[in-house]
Amino acid sequence: MPHATEAALVFAxxxxxxxxxxxxxxxxxxxxxxxxxxxxxSQKLTAAMRRDFSRLNQTEWQAALFxxxxxxxxxxxxxxxxxxxxxxxxxxxxxxxxLPIPAGLPLSVSVQHGxxxxxxxxxxxxxxxxxxxxxxxxxxxxxxxxxxPTDREIEPVRxxxxxxxxxxxxxxxRKLNAAGTAxxxxxxxxAFSTLSEYYEFFRASVDA
Numbered sequence: 001m002p003h004a005t006e007a008a009l010v011f012a013x014x015x016x017x018x019x020x021x022x023x024x025x026x027x028x029x030x031x032x033x034x035x036x037x038x039x040x041x042s043q044k045l046t047a048a049m050r051r052d053f054s055r056l057n058q059t060e061w062q063a064a065l066f067x068x069x070x071x072x073x074x075x076x077x078x079x080x081x082x083x084x085x086x087x088x089x090x091x092x093x094x095x096x097x098x099l100p101i102p103a104g105l106p107l108s109v110s111v112q113h114g115x116x117x118x119x120x121x122x123x124x125x126x127x128x129x130x131x132x133x134x135x136x137x138x139x140x141x142x143x144x145x146x147x148x149p150t151d152r153e154i155e156p157v158r159x160x161x162x163x164x165x166x167x168x169x170x171x172x173x174r175k176l177n178a179a180g181t182a183x184x185x186x187x188x189x190x191a192f193s194t195l196s197e198y199y200e201f202f203r204a205s206v207d208a
Contacts, residue, residue: 005048007199007202009048011199014041014192017037017041020034020037021038026133028091028093028128028132032089032090032128035091035188039076039080039089042076042077042080043077045198045199049063052206066197066201070194072179072190073194075175075176075178076187078172079172082168082172090128090168091125091164091165092122092164093122093125093161093164094122094162095120095121095122095134095160096118096159096160096161097118097156099119099139099154099157100116100117100154116157119137124166139153139154140153141153163185164182165183165184
């Protein structure tokens with residue numbers, strides 16, 4: 001099969017879109033846009049295959065012949081249609097902060113050196129154009145004598161952020177439940193794995 005088919009170009013764009021999604025982690029706005037772009041290209045791939053297959057094999061391409069579709073690829077197809085005719089993609093930011101446990105506090109449980117306290121929660125973003133995640137909650141050290149907060153901030157050892165797809169309808173929630181995750185990066189990576197198989201199936205069908 002000639003390399004420079006439309007499907008080959010779209011698949012290359014899809015791979016680049018997945019990379020762009022990974023690189024966008026610092027910005028909710030960029031994550032949402034990159035994920036929307038990935039969804040668009042995931043559906044554009046089949047349209048390109050139809051045109052290529054018709055031109056090269058003089059017959060119609062049937063995506064249903066590929067049998068490895070998953071609940072996650074079904075979710076992306078649903079989101080593509082919704083983005084065009086219904087609700088746009090919205091995301092939330094789930095943040096997990098790992099904080100050192102101060103020594104010298106009268107705790108009811110023993111604390112080993114290096115143990116961390118985990119504080120987490122989800123920001124439901126009213127503003128989908130935020131350039132950076134919300135600052136979060138400030139944590140202050142406790143005075144071991146008075147057991148009252150001091151003015152000394154406790155800096156997290158590390159911060160993890162997951163970008164979560166918001167279900168904006170009951171049908172979207174059902175499809176998210178079937179997908180098994182709402183993490184947009186996990187969704188995109190899983191979908192790309194399936195679409196890679198799909199693309200190779202297409203290539204083999206054209207060459208057959």
